[in-house]
Every structure is written in C-alpha cells, then in structure tokens.
Amino acid sequence: xxxxxxxxxxxxxxxxxxxxxxxxxxxxxxxxxxxxxxxxxxxxxxxxxxxxxxxxxxxxxxxxxxxxxxxxxxxxxxxxxxxxxxxxxxxxxxxxxxxxxxxxxxxxxxxxxxxxxxxxxxxxxxxxxxxxxxxxxxxxxxxxxxxxxxxxxxxxxxxxxxxxxxxxxxxxxxxxxxxxxxxxxxxxxxxxxxxxxxxxxxxxxxxxxxxxxxxxxxxxxxxxxxxxxxxxxxxxxxxxxxxxxxxxxxxxxxxxxxxxxxxxxxxxxxxxxxxxxxxxxxxxxxxxxxxxxxxxxxxxxxxxxxxxxxxxxxxxxxxxxxxxxxxxxxxxxxxxxxxxxxxxxxxxxxxxxxxxxxxxxxxxxxxxxxx
Amino acid sequence: xxxxxxxxxxxxxxxxxxxxxxxxxxxxxxxxxxxxxxxxxxxxxxxxxxxxxxxxxxxxxxxxxxxxxxxxxxxxxxxxxxxxxxxxxxxxxxxxxxxxxxxxxxxxxxxxxxxxxxxxxxxxxxxxxxxxxxxxxxxxxxxxxxxxxxxxxxxxxxxxxxxxxxxxxxxxxxxxxxxxxxxxxxxxxxxxxxxxxxxxxxxxxxxxxxxxxxxxxxxxxxxxxxxxxxxxxxxxxxxxxxxxxxxxxxxxxxxxxxxxxxxxxxxxxxxxxxxxxxxxxxxxxxxxxxxxxxxxxxxxxxxxxxxxxxxxxxxxxxxxxxxxxxxxxxxxxxxxxxxxxxxxxxxxxxxxxxxxxxxxxxxxxxxxxxx
Numbered sequence: 001x002x003x004x005x006x007x008x009x010x011x012x013x014x015x016x017x018x019x020x021x022x023x024x025x026x027x028x029x030x031x032x033x034x035x036x037x038x039x040x041x042x043x044x045x046x047x048x049x050x051x052x053x054x055x056x057x058x059x060x061x062x063x064x065x066x067x068x069x070x071x072x073x074x075x076x077x078x079x080x081x082x083x084x085x086x087x088x089x090x091x092x093x094x095x096x097x098x099x100x101x102x103x104x105x106x107x108x109x110x111x112x113x114x115x116x117x118x119x120x121x122x123x124x125x126x127x128x129x130x131x132x133x134x135x136x137x138x139x140x141x142x143x144x145x146x147x148x149x150x151x152x153x154x155x156x157x158x159x160x161x162x163x164x165x166x167x168x169x170x171x172x173x174x175x176x177x178x179x180x181x182x183x184x185x186x187x188x189x190x191x192x193x194x195x196x197x198x199x200x201x202x203x204x205x206x207x208x209x210x211x212x213x214x215x216x217x218x219x220x221x222x223x224x225x226x227x228x229x230x231x232x233x234x235x236x237x238x239x240x241x242x243x244x245x246x247x248x249x250x251x252x253x254x255x256x257x258x259x260x261x262x263x264x265x266x267x268x269x270x271x272x273x274x275x276x277x278x279x280x281x282x283x284x285x286x287x288x289x290x291x292x293x294x295x296x297x298x299x300x301x302x303x304x305x306x307x308x309x310x311x312x313x314x315x316x317x318x319x320x321x322x323x324x325x326x327x328x329x330x331x332x333x334x335x336x337x338x339x340x341x342x343x344x345x346x347x348x349x350x351x352x353x354x355x356x357x358x359x360x361x362x363x364x365x366x367x368x369x370x371x
Numbered sequence: 372x373x374x375x376x377x378x379x380x381x382x383x384x385x386x387x388x389x390x391x392x393x394x395x396x397x398x399x400x401x402x403x404x405x406x407x408x409x410x411x412x413x414x415x416x417x418x419x420x421x422x423x424x425x426x427x428x429x430x431x432x433x434x435x436x437x438x439x440x441x442x443x444x445x446x447x448x449x450x451x452x453x454x455x456x457x458x459x460x461x462x463x464x465x466x467x468x469x470x471x472x473x474x475x476x477x478x479x480x481x482x483x484x485x486x487x488x489x490x491x492x493x494x495x496x497x498x499x500x501x502x503x504x505x506x507x508x509x510x511x512x513x514x515x516x517x518x519x520x521x522x523x524x525x526x527x528x529x530x531x532x533x534x535x536x537x538x539x540x541x542x543x544x545x546x547x548x549x550x551x552x553x554x555x556x557x558x559x560x561x562x563x564x565x566x567x568x569x570x571x572x573x574x575x576x577x578x579x580x581x582x583x584x585x586x587x588x589x590x591x592x593x594x595x596x597x598x599x600x601x602x603x604x605x606x607x608x609x610x611x612x613x614x615x616x617x618x619x620x621x622x623x624x625x626x627x628x629x630x631x632x633x634x635x636x637x638x639x640x641x642x643x644x645x646x647x648x649x650x651x652x653x654x655x656x657x658x659x660x661x662x663x664x665x666x667x668x669x670x671x672x673x674x675x676x677x678x679x680x681x682x683x684x685x686x687x688x689x690x691x692x693x694x695x696x697x698x699x700x701x702x703x704x705x706x707x708x709x710x711x712x713x714x715x716x717x718x719x720x721x722x723x724x725x726x727x728x729x730x731x732x733x734x735x736x737x738x739x740x741x742x
Contacts, residue, residue, distance in 0.1 A: 003584045004528065004560035006615060007477040015617035023437040036434065045433045054429035054628065061425065061600040061632065062416045063407065064593075066394040091462060095621050106378040120622075127619050157375065189375035213374045222435075229432040229627030244377060246386035248498050250466050251491075255626045256600030257425065261432065 009107070009129050018119040022329045034327035035351035040166065040196075040304045042226035043347045044278045046261065047271035050227065053264035057257040065256035072263050076234055079266060082210040085239040089262075091253050093195055093218045093233035096245070098124045100216065100235070101158070103244045104189060105130035110154040114142045116167070116335030118193065121160050130157075137338060140298060140306075141170045144180040152185040159184070162193035164200050167333045167343050169300030171204050178206040181215050189241070190215040195233075198224035198272060199279055200301035213238045223303055224275055225265045230258035279303045282346035289356045293363055303346045306333070309363075311370075313339035318369045322362035328355050380478070380500050389490040393700045405698035405729075406722035411537065411567075411675045413597035414718045415649045417632065418642035421598065424635035428628040436627035443634050447605055450637060453581040456610040460633075462624050464566055464589045464604035467616070469495045471587065471606070472529070474615045475560060476501035481525040485513045487538070487706030489564065492531050501528075508709060511669060511677075512541045515551040523556040530555070533564040535571050538704045538714050540671030542575050549577040552586050560612070561586040566604075569595035569643060570650055571672035584609045594674055595646055596636045601629035650674045653717035660727045664734055674717045677704070680734075682741075684710035689740045693733035699726050 005011070022039065026032050036043070045051075069089035077084045090096040097120065105111055107129035113121060115134035125132050133154050135146035142161050151159045161180070164171035177192065184190055194217050197205050208217070216237035222228035232254075235242065265271070286305040287297035296308040309316045313336050320332050320342050332342045344355060376382070393410065397403050407414070416422075440460035448455045461467040468491065476482055478500035484492060486505035496503050504525050506517035513532050522530045532551070535542035548563065555561055565588050568576050579588070587608035593599035603625075606613065636642070657676040658668035667679040680687045684707050691703050691713050703713045715726060 002557040004475060004558055004612070006474050007480075009477070010474045010615065010618055013618040015614050017438060017617070017622050019438070019622070021435065021438045021623075023441060024439055027441065039435055041435060042433045045430065051429050051432070054432065055426040057600070058422050058425035058429065058628070058632070059416065061422070062413050062597040064392065064410055064412060064599045065602075067388060067390075067392045068395055070394060070398065091621065091624050091626075094623055098621055103377050103381045104375060106380070109378075186373040187375055226433040228435045229428070231436075231624060231626050241375070243386050244381065246388070247381055247384040250462065250469055251388050251390070252392075252465055253462050253602060255462075255602050255629055257429070257628055258626055261429070 013127060016123065018123050025324065025329065031327070033329040035347055035354040036329050037345040037347045037351060037355060038329035038331040039228070040223060040302065040345045041228045042223060042275060042303060043345070043351060044226060044275050046226040047265045047268035049268045049271070050225070050261040050265035054230070054257045054261040057260040061256055063256060064252050065254045065259050067251040069254055069259055072259050075263055075266055080208055080236060082208060082236060083239070086210040086236055086242055088235045088242045088245045089254060090233050090235070090249065092222060092231045093193065093220050094120050096218060096233050096235050097121050097191070099245055099248055100191065101125055101128050101130065102248055104157045110156045111158045111160070112147055112151045112154065112156040113160040114147065116333050116338050117142065117160060118162060118166060119334070137168065140168045140338065141165065141172065144172065144176055148180060148183050148185070151188050155185070156188050158189050158191055160191045160193065162195065163204065164196040164301035166196065166302065167306060168338060169298055169302045169304055169306045171200055171301040174203050174206040181206065181212065184214050188214065192217045194218060195220045195223050196302040199276060199303050204301060208236060211238060213240060216241055221262045221265055224272060226275065227258070227261055227265060230261050231255065232258050232262040279346045282352060285352050286344050286346065289352065289359060293359055298341070304343050306341045306343045308341050311340060315366055315370055316340050316342055318366035319362050322365040323358055326358035326361060328358045384498060387494070389494050396695065396700065402698070404700040406718055406725040407700050408716040408718045408722060408726060409700035409702040410599070411594060411673065411716045412599045413594060413646060413674060414722055415597060415646050417597040418636045418639040420639045420642070421596070421632040421636040425601070425628045425632040428631040432627055434627060435623050436625045436630050438622040440625055440630055443630050446634055446637055451579055451607060453579060453607065454610070457581040457607055457613055459606045459613045459616045460625060461604050461606070461620065463593060463602045464564065464591050465491050467589060467604050467606050468492050468562070469498070470616055470619055471562065472496055472499050472501065473619055475528045481527045482529045482531070483518055483522045483525065483527040484531040485518065487704050487709050488513065488531060489533060489537060490705070508539065511539045511709065512536065512543065515543065515547055519551060519554050519556070522559050526556070527559050529560050529562055531562045531564065533566065534575065535567040535672035537567065537673065538677060539709060540669055540673045540675055540677045542571055542672040545574050545577040552577065552583065555585050559585065563588045565589060566591045566594050567673040570647060570674050575672060579607060582609060584611060587612055592633045592636055595643060597646065598629070598632055598636060601632050602626065603629045603633040650717045653723060656723050657715050657717065660723065660730060664730055669712070675714050677712045677714045679712050682711060686737055686741055687711050687713055689737035690733050693736040694729055697729035697732060699729045
C-alpha cells in the first residue's frame with residue numbers, strides 16, 4: 001500500500017513556524033512570562049466596548065458569522081471613505097497575505113521584499129512556490145528605491161513593504177510611499193502592510209486611492225485596537241483586486257464574535273486615542289530604560305521600540321536569551337545588521353518595571369558570556 | 372501600465388460562494404428570518420460553560436491565541452485516545468479541507484466525491500486545479516462501493532465522504548466505512564468528514580486508528596457543540612499526515628476566544644447529552660410536521676431532517692422559495708434526484724412552530740405555481 005503523496009511543492013516545504021509562540025516557550029521553561037513584550041500585542045487591551053460586544057456575541061456563537069462581514073465592511077468603507085467593494089475582511093493580515101500570494105504568485109514567480117522583513121509573508125511566498133528576492137535595509141529603514149529597482153530587474157509580481165516597519169519601528173513619510181507607488185513597474189502589485197499605521201504620526205499613510213489597481217493595503221485590529229487574539233484584518237484595494245479574494249477565500253472563516261468586536265472597536269475612537277497616548281508614554285519609557293543602560297533606542301512609529309544593543313547579533317541574541325530566562329518575552333530582528341537589536345513591545349507600567357529590572361542583569365550576563 | 376495579473380489558475384476561477392449566508396438573504400429581503408433552520412447550526416446554543424469561557428477570554432483578546440492550540444489539542448487527544456501529534460486544530464473544517472486539498476492535490480490531480488455532497492470541498496478542489504470526479508448517491512446514501520471503484524479508476528489522490536451525510540442526513544454503520552478504508556486504492560487518502568458524528572447512533576464511527584496513513588477524519592465544534600460562529604474544527608490522522616498542515620497553515624489563525632470556548636465545550640459532556648436529546652426531539656417533531664402535510668421525512672443521524680417533498684426539484688425549489696418568503700431560512704440539496712427534498716435544521720420549539728405554520732402555505736404556493 002503506497003502512502004498518499006503530497007504534491008511536489010508541498011513535499012518540498014519544511015514543516016515550520018514563522019514565530020514560536022510565547023505559550024510554547026512557557027511550556028518549555030515550565031513557567032509563565034512575567035512580561036509579555038515580544039509580539040507587539042497591545043497590553044492596553046481591546047476597547048471595553050469591544051469586549052462587551054464580544055461577550056454578547058459569545059452567546060450567539062451558535063450562528064455562523066456573516067460570510068460577507070457586511071456590517072464591518074460597510075463601517076470600514078465609511079471610515080476610509082471608500083466603497084464596501086474596496087474592502088476585504090479576513091482572519092488577520094496573515095490570512096489575507098496568504099490568499100493574496102495564492103492569487104498572484106505561481107511557481108517561480110518573482111516577489112520582492114526586504115531582507116529581515118515579515119517572515120510570514122516569506123512563508124506564504126515559499127508555500128506557493130514563488131521566488132523571493134530581497135534587498136537590504138538602508139539605515140534601519142526599508143529601502144523603497146532598492147525595492148523598486150529589484151522588482152523592475154526581476155519582473156516581480158509583488159513587492160512587500162511595511163510602513164511603519166516591523167521589526168525596526170522605522171517609517172517613511174506618505175510622499176515617499178506615494179512616490180514608490182508612482183514608480184511601480186508594470187504588472188507589479190505593491191503590498192503595503194500598514195498594521196501599525198494607527199500608531200504612526202500623521203502624514204505616514206498616503207491617501208487611499210480606491211482606483212489604484214497596483215496597490216493593496218493591509219490593516220488590522222491586532223495592534224492599536226488590541227484584538228490580536230480575535231483575528232480580524234482587512235485589505236483595502238481596487239474593487240477588482242479585492243474581488244479576487246472571493247475566488248479562493250474561506251467564506252465562512254470569520255469568527256462571529258470577532259466581527260462584532262471589531263465593529264465596536266472601530267466605533268470607539270476614544271479608546272484608540274487613549275491607546276495612542278499609552279503607547280507614546282510606553283515608547284518613551286522603553287527608550288529611557290534602554291538609555292539608562294547605555295543602549296540606543298531607535299525612533300518608532302509603532303507599539304514597540306527596537307533597541308540597538310551596540311554590538312553584534314551574537315550579543316543581542318545573548319541579551320534576548322537572558323531576558324527570556326528572566327521571564328521577559330521579547331523578540332529581535334533575524335538578519336544582520338538589524339540583529340544587533342532587540343525589540344520590546346509597549347507594555348503596562350508593571351510589565352516595563354519588570355523589563356527595567358531584568359535588562360541590567362541580562363546585559364551583564366551577555367557581556368559575561370561573550371567576554 | 373499593465374495591471375497585476377492573477378496566476379492562470381486564479382484567473383480561471385469564478386468569484387463564487389458555496390453558500391449564500393442567511394444575513395445576505397435578509398438584507399436582500401429587507402427583513403430578518405423568523406426561524407434560522409438552513410445552516411444546521413445548533414439553535415440550542417453553546418454550553419453555558421463555553422459561553423462563560425469565551426466571555427472571560429474576550430478580555431484577553433489582546434493576546435494572540437496559542438499557535439499550537441496546545442491545551443485544546445491535548446484535551447482532544449485524551450478525549451479520542453490518541454496523541455496530540457494526531458490532532459490538528461483549524462478555523463473550522465472548511466479551512467482544514469482547504470489546506471488538505473492544497474497539500475495533496477496539484478493541477479489535474481483526480482479527486483472523488485459524491486454528486487451533491489459538500490460544495491465547499493469541491494470549491495477547494497477547483498481552487499487548487501484538481502479534477503473532480505463524482506459518483507451518484509445510492510438510495511439517498513453516499514455509495515462507498517462506487518466511490519472506491521471510481522477512485523481506483525481515476526487514481527484519485529483523495530476521496531471525500533461525510534458520515535453521517537450532509538445534505539441527506541443518512542449514514543453508514545462503522546463496519547461499512549471501515550470496509551471502505553480497508554479497500555482504499557494505493558496512494559489514496561480518505562477524507563472522512565464526521566462533522567455530525569456527535570449526533571449519530573453508536574456504531575456509526577469506526578474506531579480511530581492513529582497509525583492509518585490513508586484516512587483523515589474531520590470533526591467540528593460547529594454542530595453538536597453549537598459553536599459554528601467561533602470557527603473551531605479539527606483533523607485526526609496519522610502523525611505524518613497531521614504534520615503536513617504545519618507546512619502550509621496560518622499558524623496564528625486560531626481565535627483565542629474560540630480556543631477557550633472549545634476547550635470548555637469539550638469538557639461539558641452534560642451539555643452535549645442535553646443537545647443530543649433536544650436534537651432527537653426536534654428531529655421527531657420535524658418529521659411529524661412533514662408527515663402531517665403528506666411529506667416524507669428521511670431518517671437522520673444529524674441535527675437536520677431532509678424532507679422528501681414527493682415531486683421533482685422544481686417543486687422542492689418552489690417550496691423552499693415560499694418558505695424563505697415566509698421568513699423560514701432553509702436550504703436543500705443541489706443535485707437530482709436528491710433535490711426533490713428540502714433540508715430543515717433542528718430548531719427550538721418556537722422556530723419549529725414557525726416552520727409548522729409556514730409549511731402548508733409554502734406547499735400550497737408551490738402547487739399553485741407548478742400547476
């Protein structure tokens with residue numbers, strides 16, 4: 001009896017996970033983290049109105065969610081000044097990125113991103129047999145000129161850029177991104193990941209043009225809205241690009257509870273302002289903690305601060321390992337020279353107290369280890 | 372400027388939806404349904420313990436769900452007497468079916484199912500370029516012999532069968548399915564969809580053999596557990612087949628709230644017994660209502676009853692349209708001769724009262740229309 005065989009593409013893929021979850025690390029360590037500062041979750045929580053809406057919806061969870069996410073899609077369209085046909089709601093940006101790659105990237109098709117940018121996007125490109133081309137960061141910023149040049153060179157189907165960027169927290173002004181859009185090579189779609197845009201300074205997001213056929217923007221309720229666990233992301237694009245998702249998406253995939261929560265979160269603009277303030281204060285505090293120990297915090301337009309540890313990747317990895325051992329969940333960039341840094345999410349005061357306490361110990365241990 | 376081009380496969384796919392949701396129908400009609408009996412949701416709701424767990428988790432939704440669904444997977448493994456490595460949790464059976472097809476079905480690969488069986492499975496097969504071969508139902512049952520014969524003939528990668536079956540409510544005894552497993556052609560994987568198994572008589576599910584490399588079973592919290600809107604399904608299979616999902620799945624796709632709800636639902640065996648009783652009573656009542664109007668209810672091992680309307684598909688479609696117009700959401704099989712039936716989900720007493728009241732009017736209208 002021959003076993004069922006995977007497709008050649010599936011057979012070629014490793015069983016992998018772009019990120020190990022903090023729970024898995026906790027199980028390995030046999031204890032829980034004191035501070036959960038590694039996944040850029042919003043420790044300030046969802047809007048109380050969103051929590052209430054989700055609690056109400058929990059009792060109605062016997063009903064499938066609306067496969068059109070109609071109410072949420074209409075509310076988002078109104079919020080952004082576009083039509084509902086310009087919005088696709090999905091199970092987080094991760095799921096939408098997967099579908100987008102599936103729609104546009106066939107075996108051997110070229111895709112361009114920055115070396116060290118979002119691993120989950122790369123995972124999807126590999127998963128559909130695409131060929132990934134990378135360009136380096138430039139001064140800890142993604143490099144629009146290099147991305148455009150590479151995409152032109154390799155006739156890329158997609159370019160990925162996050163603005164603001166993860167894992168560096170850096171950002172470009174709207175004009176820089178718009179200039180990038182204006183120079184896209186023919187047949188190339190720009191995937192503009194704006195997961196952190198709600199936390200960025202005004203002037204970071206270019207105006208949304210619902211008729212632009214060559215750009216799709218990704219937004220999420222996971223970051224500023226504090227609903228990472230609810231899995232609600234959305235794409236904004238031309239009606240034609242958006243309608244493509246209807247060819248391949250899991251129509252009944254959206255959790256009913258999450259749809260209700262996102263709708264309430266969108267309407268609670270007061271909570272969003274509150275979170276922005278909390279995040280700004282936490283960024284300052286993380287920066288101050290870093291500086292107090294001779295480290296260099298990078299400017300951030302996100303809900304995390306990337307801290308230059310002042311040495312190489314081995315040193316930063318040692319700091320990270322020591323922090324984790326001290327019960328502080330943090331992550332770091334994967335690729336040099338950005339891997340000289342660790343990345344710390346904005347947390348509550350108590351969480352940042354724990355970080356402040358653990359950091360000098362971790363630095364001492366890292367110095368000791370690499371002496 | 373050339374627009375970005377979809378892959379040839381994606382370009383060839385229609386933008387479609389396997390099922391139109393009741394909310395979309397309500398928006399079209401401009402009013403809500405009186406009775407929601409069309410999607411085999413459990414009107415008896417989730418376990419109160421599951422609701423409480425989801426309400427608690429709503430406040431913790433700022434954290435991503437555990438990408439390994441560790442606690443739920445371990446609980447499910449213990450429940451089924453297998454190892455956690457034999458379980459994959461996903462965003463409903465629909466999502467798992469999509470991933471499974473992606474893993475095994477390449478362009479032109481043969482897949483076998485019954486004509487009129489689950490459209491979402493067919494949607495996934497088309498979506499990955501597979502070639503679908505169908506065999507007819509036999510006496511309103513899926514036909515294991517015909518499925519095996521066809522799979523052997525076309526060298527199928529996958530066979531899909533639901534036991535109990537949707538949309539007919541029929542079922543095979545465990546021995547029949549086991550005999551089917553024993554005769555699978557070489558290289559063929561049996562996708563055994565057991566979404567309704569919790570509502571079937573003892574002796575419907577063959578014993579789970581975690582070492583069997585040629586069968587994968589699909590289970591869900593959407594039906595008996597009343598959590599369709601939470602999107603929690605799982606697959607049971609050999610460690611090797613299950614690990615395949617780790618090559619392509621959306622690791623952080625599971626809603627944290629839903630994971631907690633499913634865990635609590637699994638533990639509340641009392642609620643499951645209660646739902647089984649409610650479903651049995653509702654099946655009897657739907658049958659009695661059908662018979663009172665000269666229709667023939669088919670035996671059911673599910674939370675719905677398929678009712679033979681005694682004429683052809685046009686008549687049943689007219690009955691269905693009239694029921695919908697009367698505010699009763701029901702669905703029906705798509706393919707003759709099964710499309711002589713309508714399919715009514717087990718509802719609360721009030722919902723079935725509404726159905727009982729609407730049915731004679733709908734029958735009269737259908738007779739009038741087709742006279």
